[in-house]
Amino acid sequence: MKALNLAKVFICIFISVLFLNIKGKEHKGINTKFKEGKTQHTLNLKKDVDIFCSISIVNESSILKLVGEEKIFASLIDNAGRKIKQFNSKEILISGEDLLSGKYFLAVNNEKPIKITVIDHFILCDGAFVEEEEEEEEEEFEGPAYKNPDLPIEERVNDLLSRMTLQEKIDQLSGDPKLDGFTTKYNDNLEIPQIKCVDCPHGVRWGNATFFPVPIAFGSTWDVDLVEEAAGVIGRECRAKGRNMGLAPCINLIRDPRGGRVFETYSEDSYMLSQMALAYVNGLQSQKVIATPKHYICNNSEDVRWNEAAVQIDERTLREVYLPIFRRPIVTGQAWSIMGAYNGVNGEYCCYNEWILREILKEELGFEGFVVSDWGACHSTISSIKAGLDLEMPRTNYYGEALLQAVEDGDVAVVYIDEAVRRILRAKFWAGLFDGIEPVDESVVESPEHISVALELAKKSIVLLKNEGSVLPLDEHSIDSIGVIGPNANTDFRGQGGSSAVTSSYAVNVLDGIINKVGDSIEVMYAEGCEIGTEHAPSYIPEITDSVKFQQALDVAEKSDVVILVVGLSGAIESEGNDRAYLIFPGVQEQLIKEVISRNSNAILVLKNGSPLTTVLEIDTMSLFEACPAILEAWYPGQEGGTAVADVIFGDYNPGGKLPLTFPKSASDLPTWDFDYTNDYTEGRGYRYFDKQGIEPLFPFGHGLSYTEFEYSNLQIIPMVSLNRQITVRVDVTNVGDMEGDEVVQLYIYDVERSTDDQPIKELKGFSRITLAPAERQTVEFKLTPEHLAFHDEQINFLVEPGRFDVMVGSSSRDIRLEGFFYITEEIRIR
Numbered sequence: 018m019k020a021l022n023l024a025k026v027f028i029c030i031f032i033s034v035l036f037l038n039i040k041g042k043e044h045k046g047i048n049t050k051f052k053e054g055k056t057q058h059t060l061n062l063k064k065d066v067d068i069f070c071s072i073s074i075v076n077e078s079s080i081l082k083l084v085g086e087e088k089i090f091a092s093l094i095d096n097a098g099r100k101i102k103q104f105n106s107k108e109i110l111i112s113g114e115d116l117l118s119g120k121y122f123l124a125v126n127n128e129k130p131i132k133i134t135v136i137d138h139f140i141l142c143d144g145a146f147v148e149e150e151e152e153e154e155e156e157e158f159e160g161p162a163y164k165n166p167d168l169p170i171e172e173r174v175n176d177l178l179s180r181m182t183l184q185e186k187i188d189q190l191s192g193d194p195k196l197d198g199f200t201t202k203y204n205d206n207l208e209i210p211q212i213k214c215v216d217c218p219h220g221v222r223w224g225n226a227t228f229f230p231v232p233i234a235f236g237s238t239w240d241v242d243l244v245e246e247a248a249g250v251i252g253r254e255c256r257a258k259g260r261n262m263g264l265a266p267c268i269n270l271i272r273d274p275r276g277g278r279v280f281e282t283y284s285e286d287s288y289m290l291s292q293m294a295l296a297y298v299n300g301l302q303s304q305k306v307i308a309t310p311k312h313y314i315c316n317n318s319e320d321v322r323w324n325e326a327a328v329q330i331d332e333r334t335l336r337e338v339y340l341p342i343f344r345r346p347i348v349t350g351q352a353w354s355i356m357g358a359y360n361g362v363n364g365e366y367c368c369y370n371e372w373i374l375r376e377i378l379k380e381e382l383g384f385e386g387f388v389v390s391d392w393g394a395c396h397s398t399i400s401s402i403k404a405g406l407d408l409e410m411p412r413t414n415y416y417g418e419a420l421l422q423a424v425e426d427g428d429v430a431v432v433y434i435d436e437a438v439r440r441i442l443r444a445k446f447w448a449g450l451f452d453g454i455e456p457v458d459e460s461v462v463e464s465p466e467h468i469s470v471a472l473e474l475a476k477k478s479i480v481l482l483k484n485e486g487s488v489l490p491l492d493e494h495s496i497d498s499i500g501v502i503g504p505n506a507n508t509d510f511r512g513q514g515g516s517s518a519v520t521s522s523y524a525v526n527v528l529d530g531i532i533n534k535v536g537d538s539i540e541v542m543y544a545e546g547c548e549i550g551t552e553h554a555p556s557y558i559p560e561i562t563d564s565v566k567f568q569q570a571l572d573v574a575e576k577s578d579v580v581i582l583v584v585g586l587s588g589a590i591e592s593e594g595n596d597r598a599y600l601i602f603p604g605v606q607e608q609l610i611k612e613v614i615s616r617n618s619n620a621i622l623v624l625k626n627g628s629p630l631t632t633v634l635e636i637d638t639m640s641l642f643e644a645c646p647a648i649l650e651a652w653y654p655g656q657e658g659g660t661a662v663a664d665v666i667f668g669d670y671n672p673g674g675k676l677p678l679t680f681p682k683s684a685s686d687l688p689t690w691d692f693d694y695t696n697d698y699t700e701g702r703g704y705r706y707f708d709k710q711g712i713e714p715l716f717p718f719g720h721g722l723s724y725t726e727f728e729y730s731n732l733q734i735i736p737m738v739s740l741n742r743q744i745t746v747r748v749d750v751t752n753v754g755d756m757e758g759d760e761v762v763q764l765y766i767y768d769v770e771r772s773t774d775d776q777p778i779k780e781l782k783g784f785s786r787i788t789l790a791p792a793e794r795q796t797v798e799f800k801l802t803p804e805h806l807a808f809h810d811e812q813i814n815f816l817v818e819p820g821r822f823d824v825m826v827g828s829s830s831r832d833i834r835l836e837g838f839f840y841i842t843e844e845i846r847i848r
């Protein structure tokens with residue numbers, strides 16, 4: 018049956034191609050009006066006629082007009098039979114995003130199906146239709162309908178649900194208290210498989226697994242394809258370990274760089290986060306592992322994460338800043354699960370917040386998967402199930418017996434139970450759990466192929482923050498000795514960070530990486546210098562307690578041609594459940610940096626941390642960062658991190674990562690970090706705040722250098738005056754240095770005439786990482802759709818106002834190379 022369906026899709030594509038350029042042609046009572054080269058299609062619907070319609074699309078919206086005799090109710094349905102959107106009008110606006118997610122859709126007018134086939138992602142073509150092929154006689158399936166893999170998911174769910182007792186249904190809705198805290202109950206009677214969760218933001222937390230750099234490093238690659246590939250690897254390892262649901266990606270917005278989970282998320286920018294989240298969901302779900310974007314929503318501080326009053330937010334800020342992060346992985350990525358956060362929003366815990374769960378997520382975004390509580394985040398029985406919390410984890414506490422009682426007492430209608438069970442079953446069917454999905458062999462775990470993806474990600478994530486006098490890359494042949502100094506030179510972050518901890522069977526730290534690289538050709542001397550130490554206020558300069566260890570480091574610095582000084586943080590300082598109190602280096606690391614760079618002018622600072630660092634000490638009125646000639650941000654770079662750092666230091670890899678968050682000079686430059694989110698939109702966070710306040714950051718959002726130089730030229734904006742069409746922005750980027758390198762081209766916009774007058778000065782709306790050989794030039798193209806330009810006005814309309822939009826293209830948010838503008842001439846209302 019599957020093969021037959023597939024064959025039909027291909028027949029349909031083939032015939033569609035034959036029908037290209039048909040205009041207004043009559044065909045068996047169906048009237049089509051296809052405008053050549055446009056994405057507008059009119060279909061005349063008649064009873065008892067199935068219509069196959071092929072459209073293709075470039076990254077923009079397509080309008081499908083349905084003309085029928087009756088009132089039309091159309092739904093967009095994916096291959097798995099899951100409803101994506103419902104339309105009550107005859108005009109269906111299908112976004113390019115939906116179509117480009119690579120799925121086949123069915124639009125249904127009651128029982129009449131229309132097959133929409135994306136036949137080419139990049140070439141616009143006309144629509145076409147064919148009559149359905151005669152179906153071959155099918156073999157009768159023996160057994161209950163829900164076990165029949167050829168039936169649509171919805172049919173299987175209905176059948177199974179109709180066979181379940183209330184007790185069996187309720188058993189589906191919480192973790193099994195007798196098991197490991199990550200697994201739900203098995204139903205013997207109907208043979209309903211279990212959900213088996215596992216944390217996996219940067220590797221699988223289940224025994225040994227490939228240990229990727231931490232998620233903030235995923236962000237600093239600015240490479241969505243690589244993030245998708247890495248998530249695919251993680252998904253395969255989940256499968257190899259028998260887990261079918263990944264508790265990732267973590268997409269908390271970095272509201273303040275002191276947040277304990279900054280290392281575990283991707284960016285301070287919601288647009289960038291949404292792109293990374295989509296890539297991760299696509300990668301994980303490509304392996305049939307249920308993805309769980311988390312933590313929904315406004316989960317930005319660890320110290321108050323259990324607090325019901327942790328977030329006071331107005332609707333506009335929620336929709337402008339926090340909701341878009343989840344919209345893309347849910348609507349476009351079709352994640353099958355989402356995790357309700359620990360914190361409350363406007364005085365109600367997320368896991369029983371009806372506005373957040375039912376109204377926005379399920380009704381408005383059309384989420385059809387299930388909501389799982391964060392571990393222990395379910396705080397009630399009746400209000401949670403009514404608000405839309407489907408699965409209580411890790412074990413039965415408020416659901417189970419209490420929920421059964423609530424139903425029997427008439428406090429909870431069975432429809433709520435059915436809805437929750439239906440959502441969980443859908444995901445189980447999608448994941449193939451009833452159909453004996455083929456196991457993935459354990460040998461893939463930490464296989465050379467998987468580790469090589471971790472290494473590539475580590476290399477691509479390293480950010481060259483500073484390189485005065487081109488100290489880097491080092492020339493192996495002109496150095497006799499290297500001093501590797503610092504408390505993070507031989508650490509690797511394995512098993513750290515809380516629930517995202519990954520434990521690989523080995524990890525190459527920076528010291529190992531340097532030794533492996535230079536072999537016997539250069540003498541490598543190592544000194545730890547000091548411990549990482551504990552946090553302290555900037556006003557307090559701690560004492561050096563181990564002066565012997567400290568002195569050893571200074572001796573090594575004096576004796577070495579070059580020093581690689583590896584400092585930073587650890588999981589003891591930044592972690593789930595633990596915000597940082599300060600941004601400065603803990604312990605006596607600043608003293609170490611100061612004394613080492615005073616003794617050796619060829620000192621390269623390598624930072625291993627998951628969030629920004631600041632300094633207070635000075636050398637000749639220069640800050641330590643100013644005094645240090647070269648600085649690399651390596652993050653916690655995973656299992657092959659030391660190899661990646663050594664490759665960058667010796668020029669075997671040209672760094673191209675960029676900061677996905679602002680590094681401030683001091684915590685006093687940051688906006689207040691409190692419960693009141695109502696100013697987050699008008700005031701901005703991250704680079705939006707720094708731009709608006711005119712504050713110079715230490716290193717700006719999007720910053721990162723290379724061993725080569727890139728020149729930007731020929732900015733084109735097409736059209737410059739537009740009613741409501743997509744705007745294309747093109748720019749030429751040329752490598753004008755003599756080494757191959759990567760550039761992340763960034764596009765920012767400014768809505769100059771916005772009526773609310775509280776818009777950010779710059780908003781990221783596109784980015785692209787490219788690799789260029791010396792003298793090579795590439796044209797980078799961005800598409801700006803109305804969705805990119807729209808904002809929520811005071812009445813919460815999502816619209817584009819007519820007026821001028823400034824376009825800024827550059828190498829960082831503070832290194833804009835080319836500027837232009839365009840005009841929108843008429844208001845566009847989106848929602």
Ligand code: BGC
Pocket residue numbers: 216264311391392516593
């Ligand atoms: C974390 C989640 C995690 C869960 C299960 C919670 O403490 O907040 O991110 O998925 O534990 O480990």
